[in-house]
Amino acid sequence: MNTLRSGQARYPGNRWGAFADNPALDVGIAEEAWAALARSAWIESGGSEEKFNEAFPRYAKLLAQPTPL
Amino acid sequence: MGNFGEGDRFRAEMFQDSNRLRFESPVSEASQKWWLEAFYEPFGLTPEGMADLITKSAPGEKSSAYHYIDASREAFSLRVDGDFPGTREFWYAYRELDLKGGAFNAEGLEISPGMHGEGYGRAIMGDLIDASRLMGIEKIRLRAEDIGIYVWLKMGFLPTSEAWREMRREAFDFILLHRPLLEKDRDVTALLTQVMAGGPNMARVLNLIDTEVPSKKIPSRFTRKMMPFGKVFFLEAASPWNGVLDLRDAETVKAMESYRARE
Numbered sequence: 001m002n003t004l005r006s007g008q009a010r011y012p013g014n015r016w017g018a019f020a021d022n023p024a025l026d027v028g029i030a031e032e033a034w035a036a037l038a039r040s041a042w043i044e045s046g047g048s049e050e051k052f053n054e055a056f057p058r059y060a061k062l063l064a065q066p067t068p069l
Numbered sequence: 070m071g072n073f074g075e076g077d078r079f080r081a082e083m084f085q086d087s088n089r090l091r092f093e094s095p096v097s098e099a100s101q102k103w104w105l106e107a108f109y110e111p112f113g114l115t116p117e118g119m120a121d122l123i124t125k126s127a128p129g130e131k132s133s134a135y136h137y138i139d140a141s142r143e144a145f146s147l148r149v150d151g152d153f154p155g156t157r158e159f160w161y162a163y164r165e166l167d168l169k170g171g172a173f174n175a176e177g178l179e180i181s182p183g184m185h186g187e188g189y190g191r192a193i194m195g196d197l198i199d200a201s202r203l204m205g206i207e208k209i210r211l212r213a214e215d216i217g218i219y220v221w222l223k224m225g226f227l228p229t230s231e232a233w234r235e236m237r238r239e240a241f242d243f244i245l246l247h248r249p250l251l252e253k254d255r256d257v258t259a260l261l262t263q264v265m266a267g268g269p270n271m272a273r274v275l276n277l278i279d280t281e282v283p284s285k286k287i288p289s290r291f292t293r294k295m296m297p298f299g300k301v302f303f304l305e306a307a308s309p310w311n312g313v314l315d316l317r318d319a320e321t322v323k324a325m326e327s328y329r330a331r332e
Contacts, residue, residue, distance in 0.1 A: 014304070017216045018185075019304065020287045037273050038276070038277040041270035042080055045268065046267075047265070051259050051263075055259060059281065
């Protein structure tokens with residue numbers, strides 16, 4: 001049975017599917033919520049928020065923005 | 070002697086084959102009783118109703134086959150099949166419930182190629198999540214393969230501890246491989262330290278790394294296409310993983326709800 005994902009017909013043998021043509025394409029949990037989950041994981045593993053902010057400055061900025069009510 | 074009424078007949082008939090439902094092995098009286106107590110009385114779910122519920126978003130006519138319903142293991146396994154009306158496209162989902170372990174196993178899901186990229190796979194997984202929450206099931210397990218190595222992580226699943234150990238080794242090597250590029254954006258030593266110290270949820274940190282690194286798999290005539298590290302790692306370097314979605318994890322569930330409400 002053919003189990004090609006979208007995009008794989010052109011790129012046989014890889015997993016990229018529709019992501020291959022568009023680096024910005026994403027699925028699932030939205031960027032800000034995803035960054036918050038990653039920051040929690042970082043801190044849970046013993047890392048500091050400061051180091052997380054240094055490692056991921058773009059996301060640190062995103063997370064620092066006030067959440068709209 | 071008790072009265073044998075319409076309700077009793079209905080209860081017995083729900084375990085018999087019909088046009089849309091098949092039992093590959095007969096359901097014993099004990100297993101029928103278990104089903105009624107576990108699913109029918111509290112939630113009104115017949116075997117056919119269960120199949121409909123866990124694939125609610127899938128369009129078209131459905132047919133279901135129960136491989137077994139086993140009271141002694143407090144488990145059942147089924148496959149639900151369907152097609153997309155007006156097309157020659159199809160889908161099917163294998164699901165197994167381990168009630169003792171409080172987990173659904175999402176054993177397999179196939180959407181025929183013509184319907185890929187339409188979000189049906191994620192929607193059908195969403196149905197399983199909703200059904201699990203309704204019934205108080207705490208976990209959904211799956212095997213992440215192919216494009217799912219990336220997608221299921223973004224859906225809130227995490228590798229098991231064992232799978233994480235392998236993923237962590239792969240990540241360590243992949244970070245070192247791309248160290249010169251990564252160092253332009255971040256402290257790689259701190260990153261490596263946290264990845265090695267952390268548990269399975271550090272997979273989310275790996276995914277967040279947005280430094281562009283060259284893809285080895287996307288064909289490009291002249292130079293390698295640059296893509297975010299977080300995608301290249303999961304779509305090219307990471308091995309298939311066994312994963313779990315923990316529905317008791319309030320932070321993950323909240324994040325999932327926000328995206329499901331949006332889609």
